[in-house]
Amino acid sequence: RDRGRDRSRSRDRGRDRSRDRGMDRDRSRDRDRDRDRGGDDETKRGNVTALRQAICVGFCNRLAQRLPKHNGFRTLNDNAVLAEVHPSSARPLANEITGLLPEWIVYHELVATTRVFLRNVCAVEAPWVAPVTERLRGVDLKRLSGGRVATSKAREEEARRERAKEAERQRIESGARKNDDKAVEDARARYLARKAAAEKAKK
16 A cells, blocks of 8 residues: 555656646747747847838938927928928827927828828938938939030030020121111101102192
């Protein structure tokens, strides 16, 4: 009977040890999963930051800067306009305390209704914007669009042709004025001749 009781206790202890080992394996697996998930989150955050920076550079013609102390934006292009971020795009970006939107954004769409809205926007950082705007100041749009780049010699030739055109125009206008004056004098002479002939006929 004692031996049976000892065997029962031994089996119970074996089951307890097996259960403990199983729980340890589960905990270890959970820790590994959490660690992997955390690594993925960090990787995703890094990729999103790199993506935002790439968007800032690639869509620099659609940059907009927030005005001081309120959520109005001014677009940074040749036809700069004042606009506001569409509510559907503004809510996720607003600061929870101040309610202000990021200082710099890239917008995908500008919609002009009774008000001007920027839709589908992406927040970008000021340090990314500075080098982009610096390069844009000296950009040659004609060169970028594939147009012919005028050399100094070509510009001089163009100026010479313009001067020749202007001189020809002035010459034609001057000749026209002379012709008009002569026509007036001839008409006056004919009128006086007719008048003299009529008076002579009366006599």
